Amino acid sequence: MDNSDKSLTLRPLTSEDSPFLARLYKSSRGDDLRELGWDESRIDDFLEMQYQAQRILDEQDYAKATDQLILWSGNRAGRLLVDSRENEIRCVDLALLPEFRNRGLGTILMRRLQLQAVTAHKPLRLQVIRYNRAINLFERLGFVRTSETGTHFQMEWKPPRAEV
DSSP: HHHHHHHHEEEEEEGGGHHHHHHHHHHTTTTHHHTTTTOHHHHHHHHHHHHHHHHHHHHTTTTTEEEEEEEEEEEEEEEEEEEESOOOEEEEEEEEOGGGGSHHHHHHHHHHHHHHHHHHHEEEEEEEEETTTHHHHHTTOOEEEEEESSSEEEEOOOOOOOOE
8 A cells, every 4th residue: 555545534424515516517527518609607617517416326326335435635626426236336426626636546445346256256347438548447447347338338247257
């Protein structure tokens, strides 16, 4: 375990994290709208509406999921939402603020989830938007694309089988 792993911690979300979560959500979206020529206030309003809808969807569809704040050296860096189901572990959301991306934090978190999958003898699955740069990370960690839609890839990592 290196120092970066020790500096990375998780804690349950609280109501005080709500403004941070809205900022985090908006930080990973909107580039496509800027390309369409939308002004920043229109983009902000639209993303706020999308964030509220996503929050409601998460509460309904993933009520039993573990929703945690990602902390880097005690600073709010992102969010990790994981749903441990009977037949899979599903990484519902892994998001980092731009200033915390490309530091290896996503790799550490995904490796931790892979270890959970090994221990539970379950596949680790996720959905990622087609143009997300994190696809490269997931593929480096051994995830494979299992299906796709016009906007998303379904990806899966299976724990290695124990030799008999």
